[in-house]
Amino acid sequence: MKYLSLKIEEINKLLKEKKITPVDLVEEAFENIDSNKELNAYITLNKEEALRKARELEDREVDNILFGLPIALKDNIITKGLRTTCASHILDNFIPIYDATVVEKLKAKNMIIIGKANMDEFAMGSSSRTSYFGAPKNPWNKEKISGGSSGGPATTVAARDVLFALGSDTGGSVRQPSSYTGIVGMKPTYGRVSRYGLVAFASSLDQIGTMTKNVYENALLLNAIVGKDEKDLTSANKEEEDFTRLIGKDIKGMKIAVPNFFMSDIVNNEIRDKVKEVIKVLENNGATVEFVDIKYIDNTVTLYQIIAMGEASSNLARFDGIRYGLSKENPKDIDDVYYKTRAEGFGEEVKRRIMVGSYLLSGENAKIYYNKALSIRDDMRKEFINVFKDYDLIIGPTTTTTAYNLDDPMDDPKKSFMDDVLVIPVNMAGLPGLNIPIGFDSNNMPIGMQIIGNAFEEAEIYHLASFIEKELNLKLDPKGGENNE
């Protein structure tokens, strides 16, 4: 029996009635992962500990909907006693001594951590091909990328190994792979989820996000991980709320904006057509959809390059070969440790970004580039705020193409940024954004739509996403299983 393909309420009922136990679910998850081994979704599996935890839960009262359910974590979310590599050689022997706040929260719900999922090295990339452990493969076509940087979490959820995964999104790294693999991926408002224990890439942009096969389960998972955290100064102090509360409601009177830039010729035709079809559906159901201009939105890749590379160069200075991780043997002196450990430990993309970032922040350059970027960033956020005075939500395609081939060339240093041209603005403005699958291209690869909300209005995003999900009723299991979403 495949329990993990049942509706989450049914799984919960079976657990409550003791007809199944968390051990059944964990064993099933590992069977799934094993049968999908060639997808390379994981860097480290947590089998022994997951089974131990599942057995421990057997006699426990089933006190919440997420109880006993397996979850995968992107390998930049640190887990006490469980190797956390960030897909980098420099951390390939790193065993953290504490849990990220989100991990503590999942454990409080008695969710079971099944393993650490593959990703781009230090989340730098858009195809997960910069992973020291090799790229994950797209469950829809194993010749294709799963996107990045949260390619492993996207792969394992899309392949139906597990129901849940957490990723991180600095410039689209939850939404873009979700689009390429046909799943639901949410980047919450900056500050909604504690970043304590998320290995920092670009601190002013990073946010942990939820990845699931459907909208309802995504909102349930977000319910579990939000909240103010004393250990993260940037976490927001917000009242508790139920993100599922608007799911299933009609959309009559909803006002939706589509930035012209999102439907310009940088996006391939099949994707634009699919988005237009969805717009028709929304209009036919009482929503108003209008095109708008958002100034600066076409500058966000440049902003991102400056801000993300600058902050990364500073954040990654901590990998020095002294405190943890890889360290070169027999150094001449302390500089020798730094230079050689970092030369050997970091991959190409990471080195490139650290070097450019160091340059951008050095001396006068900080003012010329970094401060200027922060100033434009502020202007762009104001533009978004203006749009939300007149509209409830913003929509558009998540990506300009569908997933491309794993063996496409990697020699263009700008490519990984351009893949994320439509998803970066959301990080710049700190807003919440979600990918919802809306169909397939002529090669049967998933197409995704992005829904962007005003700050802290994730519930409104789930509202529209659930409507689209229900209307389109797509078959989203790559192996063609029954649609039970």
Add this chain to the structure above:
Amino acid sequence: MKDKLTKEEVLHVAELARISLTEEEIEKYQVELKELLNDVEKINDVESYDDDILIACFSESAKLRKDEVGEMLDPKEVIGASPRHSGNYIEVPVVISGGEGA
């Protein structure tokens, strides 16, 4: 605009980043870093409304916590995470070298 950085420029940014490079890498980065830096230059063509900058999107004003001893990591575990340690100390190689009688 020249299409690559000089070798010295690459070595300078590598020094800022504390990364040693092979000759082969230097050549590669002369081109790749220049491409990225050219891209970044586009920021100078963008006019901003005002001088306001945005670092943290929705941060609340920082509150100091009470000066009380709270939960903390075990120093043994923290030191133990270091690749070279001895007792309560992290071992490092020579920091200041050279000079007579040093």
